[in-house]
Amino acid sequence: MAAVEDHPIAPPSTMPYPPLHADKKFVVLSDWDGTITNRDSNDYMTDNLGYGIEKRRQGNLDILSGEVTFRDEFRQMLQSVAANGHTFDHCKEVLRNNITLDVGFKQFYGFCKANDIPVVIISSGMAPLIRAVLSKLIGDEESQKIEIIANDADVDADGKWEIKYRHPTSGYGHDKSQSILPYRALPNPPTTFFFGDGVSDMSAARHADVLFVKKKPGMDNDLSAYCTREGIPHVLFEDFTHALRVVQRVVEGKLSVKDALALGTA
Numbered sequence: 653m654a655a656v657e658d659h660p661i662a663p664p665s666t667m668p669y670p671p672l673h674a675d676k677k678f679v680v681l682s683d684w685d686g687t688i689t690n691r692d693s694n695d696y697m698t699d700n701l702g703y704g705i706e707k708r709r710q711g712n713l714d715i716l717s718g719e720v721t722f723r724d725e726f727r728q729m730l731q732s733v734a735a736n737g738h739t740f741d742h743c744k745e746v747l748r749n750n751i752t753l754d755v756g757f758k759q760f761y762g763f764c765k766a767n768d769i770p771v772v773i774i775s776s777g778m779a780p781l782i783r784a785v786l787s788k789l790i791g792d793e794e795s796q797k798i799e800i801i802a803n804d805a806d807v808d809a810d811g812k813w814e815i816k817y818r819h820p821t822s823g824y825g826h827d828k829s830q831s832i833l834p835y836r837a838l839p840n841p842p843t844t845f846f847f848g849d850g851v852s853d854m855s856a857a858r859h860a861d862v863l864f865v866k867k868k869p870g871m872d873n874d875l876s877a878y879c880t881r882e883g884i885p886h887v888l889f890e891d892f893t894h895a896l897r898v899v900q901r902v903v904e905g906k907l908s909v910k911d912a913l914a915l916g917t918a
């Protein structure tokens with residue numbers, strides 16, 4: 653696993669970070685799209701409102717192969733949605749009506765709450781869209797309690813919009829390692845669990861104590877392909893019900909981080 657020293661220079665962030673949960677024993681950091689949700693909302697928008705699945709899928713493959721950066725390709729995907737005349741508010745409504753929650757997430761979140769484990773969403777999507785969908789899925793009050801570290805959107809009065817990157821100088825647009833590395837630098841770091849599923853998680857993959865990669869039956873699994881290629885240990889999980897079994901055993905001290913990773917599948 654890469655050490656903190658591998659990243660001596662953090663890309664400047666255009667947005668603040670919430671304080672670290674430095675006094676906790678465990679911290680859950682999770683991708684939003686396609687991980688906590690069943691389908692990726694940005695893929696959904698690009699496929700249905702933007703330039704379509706074929707071009708979008710090719711874009712993902714080009715990111716995976718390193719031919720293009722996530723930042724530049726993802727911006728184009730979203731621009732194709734805005735260029736077709738879909739306002740930001742319209743996108744919000746479409747996503748609220750079409751994006752559903754992982755079947756086990758509520759139970760997983762309940763376990764974390766009961767055990768004083770913060771759950772932080774680490775996303776390359778846009779925070780206002782995530783908040784809108786999350787409040788629909790788990791309720792306004794509960795959704796306000798979950799921290800979101802994501803990108804944002806610049807929205808004009810006429811409804812035109814564009815993604816605003818957290819780390820515009822990084823090829824990741826949002827370098828997710830920047831939400832994990834500060835934990836590793838603490839004198840008594842909490843155990844970090846990271847959950848992800850796609851190319852937007854490549855920047856995080858090496859850095860958490862336990863990386864969970866969501867299985868995508870019948871769909872492409874870009875993060876799994878990346879981790880296999882790069883030799884990054886990870887635990888495949890079908891949904892959060894399965895992941896919970898592993899997290900619970902680690903939290904209860906019945907399973908070490910090393911043994912958790914050795915499972916390979918939750």
Ligand SMILES: [Mg+2]
Nearest residue numbers: 683685686850
């Ligand atoms: Mg994702």
